Amino acid sequence: MNFRVxxxxxxxxxxxxxxxxxxxxxxxxxxxxxGTIIPFIATIMLCELLGYLLAKVKQNDExxxxxxxxISVALGWIILSLFGCLPFxxxxxxxxxxxxxxxxxxxxxxxxxxxxxxxxxxxxxMLYWRSFxxxxxxxxxxxxxxxxxxxxxxxxxxxxxxxxRAESPGPTVGKMTPTLKDTARVLYTIYFAMTxxxxxxxxxxxxxxxxxxxxxxxxxxxxxxxxKGNSMDGYSNLIQFIVAIGMMAFGINFSIYYLVIMKKxxxxxxxEELKCYLGIIAVATILIFFNIKHIYDNxxxxxxxxxxxxxxIITTTGFATANFDMWPQLxxxxxxxxxxxxxxxxxxxxxVKVSRLMILLKTIKREIQxxxxxxxxxxxxxDGKPINEAVxxxxxxxxxxxxxIAIGSMFLLxxxxxxxxxxxxxxxxxxxxxxxxxxxxxxxVGNFSMFSPVSKLLLSLNMLIGRLxxxxxxxxxxxxxxxxxxxR
Amino acid sequence: xxxxVVGGGKVGQLLxxxxxxxxxxxxxxxxxxxILELIQTNYDVAVVHGNGATVEVQTEAGVGxxxxxxxxxxxDEVNLLCCVVANMLGAxxxxxxxxxxxYDHQIEFLRQKLGMDxxxxxxxxxxxxxxxxxxxxxxxxxxxxxxxxxxxxxxKIPDDSALVGKKLMESKDILRVNALICxxxxxxxxxxxxxxxxxxxxxxxMVAAEGAKLINxxxxxxxxxxxxxxxxxxxxxxxxxxxxxxxxKSRVNVTIIEQDRAKCEELxxxxxxxxxxxxxxxxxxxxxxxxxxxxxxxxxxTGMDEENMIISMFANSLDVPKTVTxxxxxxxxxxxxxxxxxxxxxxxxxxxxxIMRYVRTIYHDESELYCSLSGKVETLYxxxxxxxxxxxxxxxxxxxxxxKTLMExxxxxxxxxxxxxxxxxxxxxxxxxxxxxxxxxxxVTTSDQAxxxxxxxxxxxx
Numbered sequence: 001m002n003f004r005v006x007x008x009x010x011x012x013x014x015x016x017x018x019x020x021x022x023x024x025x026x027x028x029x030x031x032x033x034x035g036t037i038i039p040f041i042a043t044i045m046l047c048e049l050l051g052y053l054l055a056k057v058k059q060n061d062e063x064x065x066x067x068x069x070x071i072s073v074a075l076g077w078i079i080l081s082l083f084g085c086l087p088f089x090x091x092x093x094x095x096x097x098x099x100x101x102x103x104x105x106x107x108x109x110x111x112x113x114x115x116x117x118x119x120x121x122x123x124x125x126m127l128y129w130r131s132f133x134x135x136x137x138x139x140x141x142x143x144x145x146x147x148x149x150x151x152x153x154x155x156x157x158x159x160x161x162x163x164x165r166a167e168s169p170g171p172t173v174g175k176m177t178p179t180l181k182d183t184a185r186v187l188y189t190i191y192f193a194m195t196x197x198x199x200x201x202x203x204x205x206x207x208x209x210x211x212x213x214x215x216x217x218x219x220x221x222x223x224x225x226x227x228k229g230n231s232m233d234g235y236s237n238l239i240q241f242i243v244a245i246g247m248m249a250f251g252i253n254f255s256i257y258y259l260v261i262m263k264k265x266x267x268x269x270x271x272e273e274l275k276c277y278l279g280i281i282a283v284a285t286i287l288i289f290f291n292i293k294h295i296y297d298n299x300x301x302x303x304x305x306x307x308x309x310x311x312x313i314i315t316t317t318g319f320a321t322a323n324f325d326m327w328p329q330l331x332x333x334x335x336x337x338x339x340x341x342x343x344x345x346x347x348x349x350x351x352v353k354v355s356r357l358m359i360l361l362k363t364i365k366r367e368i369q370x371x372x373x374x375x376x377x378x379x380x381x382x383d384g385k386p387i388n389e390a391v392x393x394x395x396x397x398x399x400x401x402x403x404x405i406a407i408g409s410m411f412l413l414x415x416x417x418x419x420x421x422x423x424x425x426x427x428x429x430x431x432x433x434x435x436x437x438x439x440x441x442x443x444x445v446g447n448f449s450m451f452s453p454v455s456k457l458l459l460s461l462n463m464l465i466g467r468l469x470x471x472x473x474x475x476x477x478x479x480x481x482x483x484x485x486x487x488r
Numbered sequence: 489x490x491x492x493v494v495g496g497g498k499v500g501q502l503l504x505x506x507x508x509x510x511x512x513x514x515x516x517x518x519x520x521x522x523i524l525e526l527i528q529t530n531y532d533v534a535v536v537h538g539n540g541a542t543v544e545v546q547t548e549a550g551v552g553x554x555x556x557x558x559x560x561x562x563x564d565e566v567n568l569l570c571c572v573v574a575n576m577l578g579a580x581x582x583x584x585x586x587x588x589x590x591y592d593h594q595i596e597f598l599r600q601k602l603g604m605d606x607x608x609x610x611x612x613x614x615x616x617x618x619x620x621x622x623x624x625x626x627x628x629x630x631x632x633x634x635x636x637x638x639x640x641x642x643x644k645i646p647d648d649s650a651l652v653g654k655k656l657m658e659s660k661d662i663l664r665v666n667a668l669i670c671x672x673x674x675x676x677x678x679x680x681x682x683x684x685x686x687x688x689x690x691x692x693x694m695v696a697a698e699g700a701k702l703i704n705x706x707x708x709x710x711x712x713x714x715x716x717x718x719x720x721x722x723x724x725x726x727x728x729x730x731x732x733x734x735x736x737k738s739r740v741n742v743t744i745i746e747q748d749r750a751k752c753e754e755l756x757x758x759x760x761x762x763x764x765x766x767x768x769x770x771x772x773x774x775x776x777x778x779x780x781x782x783x784x785x786x787x788x789x790t791g792m793d794e795e796n797m798i799i800s801m802f803a804n805s806l807d808v809p810k811t812v813t814x815x816x817x818x819x820x821x822x823x824x825x826x827x828x829x830x831x832x833x834x835x836x837x838x839x840x841x842x843i844m845r846y847v848r849t850i851y852h853d854e855s856e857l858y859c860s861l862s863g864k865v866e867t868l869y870x871x872x873x874x875x876x877x878x879x880x881x882x883x884x885x886x887x888x889x890x891x892k893t894l895m896e897x898x899x900x901x902x903x904x905x906x907x908x909x910x911x912x913x914x915x916x917x918x919x920x921x922x923x924x925x926x927x928x929x930x931x932v933t934t935s936d937q938a939x940x941x942x943x944x945x946x947x948x949x950x
Contacts, residue, residue, distance in 0.1 A: 066529070161528060178490070178513035178534040385537075388521055 001071070001482055004057050005064050009072045009163075010079055011054025012145055017083055018047030020136060021129065024087070028125035036125045039090030047083055067481050069162025073142060074472035077464055080141060081105045084133055093126050098453045105460040107133030109467035110348060112224025112318035112436030113427075115449040115456070119229055124210060127227045131214035137467065138221025138250070138348035139191050140167040147184035166472045170345025171356050171395050172388075176258050190257050191348075195220040198246045205238045219246040222349040224318025224436040231320040231444065237304055240321050244308040248281060251315030251343030272383050273355040277314075277344050280354065284310045284338055288331045295327070306331075314338040316350035318436020325443030332439060336426065339433050350434030350466055352402060359387060359395045401470055406432055409462050416455045427451075431459045432466040489513070489851050490554040492579070494540030494570045495561035496523040498816070499585065499610070502840040503558060504531050507847065510868075515549045541569040543577070552577040556850065558843060559584040564591060568602060575603045581850055583843060587611055589726055605850075608842060610835040615730030617833050618812050622719070622735075622785055624702060625810040626711035628692065628830050631869050632699065633880060633930050637914050638907045639699045640670070640871070640878060640930075644830060647689040649709065657683035664708040666916040667697035670906045670932040671876045676822065678875040678934055680902040694871055696906040696930065698914040716740060716784040716810065722769035722799050723790035724751045727814070727835070731787065732759050743778055745769045770795050772802065785810040793817055800829050870935070877935045878906065881942045885925040889946060895919035898947040902937060905945075906930045 021044050028036045064072075085104035088094040094103060099115045106113045107130055116122065122130070136144070142163045160180040165173045175183045195216050202212035214227050228234055232243060252274060259268035268274075288306035289299075296302035305322040312319045313335050324335060342351010362380045369376060379386040409428045413419075419427075419441060426438025427448065437444045451459065465473045475481050489512045493500050496518035504527060507514045514533040517540035518524050524535040538545035540561065551557055557574040559567035564586045571582040586595060586607045595607050620630060629642035645651050650662045656669055671694040672679045672687070679685065687693070697705050719735055721728045724746030732742045732755075742762040746752050749766055756764045767774045769790060780786060786803040788796035793815050800813040815821060815832045824832060848867060867880035883890070889897050894905065894917055908915040909928040915921060923929065931945055939945055 160532060175528075175534045178515050178532075180532050182513075 002060070002064060002068050004059050005068055006072050006075065007054045007057040008059060009142070009145075010076060011051045011057070012149060013076045013080060013141055014047045014051030014083060015055060016051075016141065016145060017080055018044040018051060020132065021047070021087070024125045024129040024132070027128045028123070031124045033123045033125050036087070036091050036093075036123050039087045040125065040129075042090055043083065043086040046086070064162065066162045067475065070166045070472040070475045071481065073163060073166035073468060074464075074476040076142060077108065077468060081108055081460075081464075084108060084129075087129060088126060091123070091126065093122055096453075098456050099449075102448065102456045102460050103130065104133060105463050106431075106436075107131075107223065107225060108137035109434050109463040110134050110137050110221040110223040110316070110350065111431060111434040111463045111466075112218070113430060113442070113448050113459070113463075114225065114436075115447060115451075117447060117449055119227060122227075127214055128210075131217040131223070131225050131227070134221035134223025134225060135195065135217040136221070138223065139187060142167045143184050143187060146180055147188050166468065168346065169350070169467075169469055170253075170353055171359060171391050171398075173346070174255070176255055186258055187254055190254055190261075191220065194249065194257075198242070201242050201246075202239060205242055206236060207239050211235075215243060216246075218319065219243055219317060220250055220348065222247060222250050222315045222317040222343065222347070222434075224312070224316075226319060232308070233321050237301070240304060240308055243319060244304070244311045247311045247315045247317045247319070250317075251311075251347050251349040252277065253344040253346035255346055270383070273344050273358060276358055277354045280338060280341060281307075281310055281314060284314070284334050288327070288334055291331045291334075292327050309335065310338065313435060314341060314349075314351075315343045315347070316433055316435045318430075320437060320444035323444050325439050325445070336429065336439070339426075339429050339435055342433055352399065352433070355382070356395050356398065358382065359392060360399060362387075363392055363396065398470060401474070402432070405462070405465060405470070409458060412458055413451075413455055416458075417450075417452055419450075427459065428462060431462040434463060434466045489556065489847070490515070490550070491847070492517065492546070492549050492551050492554050492557045492574070494518075494557065494559045494567070496520065496527055497560065497562060498836045499560045499839055500558075501527060501530075502836055503560065503843060504533055506840060506844050508532055510844075510847075512847070512851075515554070517545060517549055539566075541566050541573055543573055546570075546573055546577055551579050554579050556581045556583065556847065558582075560839075561585075564588050568598065568604075571604045572602050581605045583608065583846065585610065585839065587726065589729065606846060608839055610839040611726035612730045613838045613842060614727045614814070614833050614835045615734060617838055618727070618731055618787055619734045621812055621831055621833075622716050622740075622810070624706065625716060625785065626706055626709075627702075631871070631878065633867070633869075633878070633907070633909075636699045637909060637912070638696060638930060639702060640694055640696050640869070640906070640932075641702065641705075642692055642694050642871075643709070643711065645687060645689055645691045645693060646711075649689065651687045651709070652689045654687055655683065656681050656685045656687070659687070662708065663695075663705065665697060665701045665705045666914075667695050667701070667705055668904075668906055668916050669693050670696050670878075670904050671871055673872040673875070676875075678872045680876070680904050680932060680934060692872070694876075694932075696916065696932070698916070714784070718779075718783050719743070719785045719787060720745070720775075720778065720780055720783045721787045721789060722775075722796075723788065723814075724748070724755050724764070725789060725791065727789045728787075729755065729758065731789075732762050736761050743783075745774070745778065769799060775799070775802070780808065781806050783808055785812065787812045787814075789814045793820075797824065797827070797829060801827065804828050871932070875935055877933055879931045879933065879939060881929050881931060883923050883925055883927040883929060883942065887923070887943060889943070890923055890925060893920050893922045899945055900933075900937065900947050902934045903939070903945045904932045906932045 021040055025037055025040050081104045085100040088100040089097050094100040102115055146160055176186055177183050198219060199212050199216040202215060203209060218225050232240055256268045256271055256274055285307045289303050293299055293302050308321045309324050340352055341357055342353050343349025345353045345355040366378050366380055380392060406428055410424055413424045422439050423441040427442045430436055430438035442448060491507055491512050492515045493503055494517045496516055504514055504516055508531045516527050516533050517536045519539055521537055524537055528535050536545055536549040551574045557579045559570035561567055567584040571584045574582050582604050584604055584607050587609050599607055627641040631640045672681050673692040718741045720743045722745045724744050728744055735742050744755060744762055745765045745767055747768055752764050752766045765778055786808050788799045790796055796813045800811040803811045812831045813829050815834050818834045818837050821832055869878040871878055905917050907930045908917055933939060
């Protein structure tokens with residue numbers, strides 16, 4: 001294990017975090033929140049100092065292989081969260097360190113679950129930083145690092161791919177351009193441009209500027225931290241509609257936008273995952289609409305609410321315009337089902353990912369056929385291309401491990417706090433899929449404050465496992481990784 | 489520059505590595521997914537899975553917008569088709585590897601008709617390289633600069649050489665030719681020596697000299713071996729065939745040993761003057777009975793690295809003056825020099841280097857003006873297993889180093905100006921020479937230096 005290179009990456013991540021924290025001071029100055037300036041400055045100085053020292057660790061020529069990549073990503077996210085929560089803790093807005101950590105992990109992993117009972121009591125600079133963690137966590141920190149810093153320290157430069165694979169969601173991660181740096185830049189440029197477009201649209205629709213910034217961050221990262229107690233309920237229908245479309249857009253694989261920019265429209269629109277993703281949204285919206293229509297006076301609002309909720313849950317954002325916890329059982333169940341499906345691979349959303357589910361279904365179909373015709377040879381196809389057997393194997397084990405972790409966490413949560421089934425099950429599902437709200441006590445109007453500290457740490461871990469798609473976090477805890485016997 | 493490499497075999501991977509090292513955007517195409525995965529985890533490139541000769545795959549790889557397509561699959565026909573398709577799609581340059589001797593005669597025709605830039609034949613290139621080595625058997629390696637006007641040759645200092653124990657500044661009297669010792673490789677440690685450097689027996693030195701003076705250099709170093717008259721070639725593949733043709737033309741007696749009866753018959757019809765022996769080249773008795781002791785050179789060209797090594801070591805033990813060993817696994821060249829196998833050839837390395845040379849020319853054609861204005865590196869040769877580099881520059885019109893003598897200009901440590909070519913004339917520089925605009929110069933340095941433009945070679949701002 002090459003600990004030196006990991007230390008270097010950790011240093012770079014901390015330095016970057018410090019830089020990204022500085023705009024919060026500006027917000028504090030604008031709103032004259034003198035009490036929050038010192039905590040931010042203290043945290044930034046801590047990040048820069050420690051980051052500088054770590055980045056200076058002398059490198060050897062051992063290079064970076066897959067395991068170093070995975071460990072760097074897992075450790076990087078933990079460090080990011082540990083330092084990211086300090087402003088909340090130092091300023092006293094969240095006096096309990098574990099609560100502050102939970103809130104920050106929830107931010108970076110774009111979950112959006114909160115332990116705050118009264119969001120509106122938070123200072124604007126804190127709200128800004130809390131929402132910004134969504135934006136940074138959405139596309140990934142190491143991807144950003146790759147776009148700005150030359151990461152390669154060996155001649156080939158292929159090792160960056162390990163980092164990107166560990167951090168980017170989806171069963172397969174491909175490069176859009178020959179060099180990783182360009183790919184990372186393309187991703188962040190699209191991401192940035194779409195965020196700006198959303199922000200401008202929100203301002204035009206009449207949302208206050210500060211609300212627009214934080215909402216744009218929350219939507220772009222598919223995070224879901226609101227700055228109002230009632231999330232998006234208080235805004236006009238137009239704003240709600242824009243946010244719903246925005247969430248849907250950020251749940252689409254970013255390489256599709258790249259294809260559109262490159263004018264390869266046919267390829268972009270014939271993407272199977274895209275069709276499936278949009279199909280699920282349409283069907284779920286229609287089903288919920290007919291299920292909840294009778295509660296509403298105005299069926300237009302009912303349609304908007306069902307579309308908004310579906311878009312918010314499937315992209316794992318977690319904004320709410322209506323308390324869907326009060327909806328009929330069928331609608332509640334549909335929402336839990338699309339929680340698991342999640343958004344598209346290569347988007348900022350979480351969950352299992354539509355493409356994984358498609359691979360699973362196609363593999364099941366093949367298994368059934370192989371029972372009927374044991375000698376038949378059939379490749380699983382996606383977008384007209386065969387799927388590599390290694391990807392299929394990875395997807396199957398991913399799904400299995402996903403459920404093991406989810407059920408194990410639920411078991412622990414029952415043992416620790418003993419809340420009712422709906423609360424416990426949906427809180428784990430909301431965390432591991434990076435959604436935010438669940439049902440019952442953790443529903444759109446509830447929050448996670450009543451969990452015990454150990455449960456909060458467990459749920460934080462679930463969020464990280466969900467965001468980094470299991471393997472990096474699992475590797476971090478497997479002892480065999482640290483033995484210095486194997487390379488590659 | 490955007491380059492598409494079709495075929496992820498030995499040559500394809502080596503090319504990918506070299507291209508990435510020189511900061512080109514590379515897309516690799518292959519029909520084996522595991523190979524693509526390997527390439528992707530080793531090098532920062534994009535990969536496309538599929539048959540590289542199809543329009544779909546080439547379109548996906550963006551061949552139409554790329555500057556160069558290199559077709560290096562194992563099949564000549566696929567390579568040619570790749571180039572045809574790439575031309576249709578609008579790639580600016582195309583290069584194909586074509587190795588079948590049957591196509592070799594029509595290569596010019598194919599090039600013109602199919603619109604290829606160059607077609608490379610690794611076997612033919614290897615044969616030519618071996619032939620070049622046999623011309624001056626005392627040189628382990630030869631690299632040419634400025635159309636052969638300057639040569640950089642590698643010599644191993646024998647125990648009884650006059651150079652042993654001498655400082656470099658005293659070497660001028662021994663060399664007696666205008667030549668400069670630029671690199672010393674002592675058991676794998678590479679030095680750029682200064683005047684006080686003391687040479688030892690067994691050092692491998694690289695000497696820059698005017699191409700026409702090579703003979704004189706050999707004479708003054710007392711390295712003149714008697715010209716090669718009798719050559720034994722073990723293995724009767726394509727390389728041997730090309731090599732034997734070249735050797736026959738210069739009236740060298742060739743003995744080829746080949747295991748396969750049918751191949752022997754083919755060879756004997758094509759090479760009427762050569763002696764073709766049907767037998768196993770690893771059989772000591774056979775080698776001895778065919779007179780390996782009396783050979784001036786033994787060239788091992790079988791398909792197996794191990795066989796080549798063993799035969800060469802056997803020839804060395806019999807004091808055959810020159811052995812040339814074909815090696816495919818270039819990673820092990822370091823170990824081989826320790827085992828006394830000095831002169832090796834590797835078809836894959838030769839082809840990759842030739843293609844890279846071509847890549848640099850087209851890259852610089854497009855930016856030639858830019859290069860000569862800014863003084864950026866134009867050519868690059870790797871020396872001493874990549875531990876040292878020879879770089880070619882054109883001196884720009886506006887450098888503050890112009891007009892000063894080399895003595896006044898402080899160079900960075902481990903940097904040396906090996907030669908200056910001014911108006912078709914070669915100058916091996918001394919302290920009193922100076923740089924003039926338009927000069928082509930060759931700079932030798934260790935490869936850990938980051939030198940991108942000419943001004944980087946000076947120690948500080950002047």
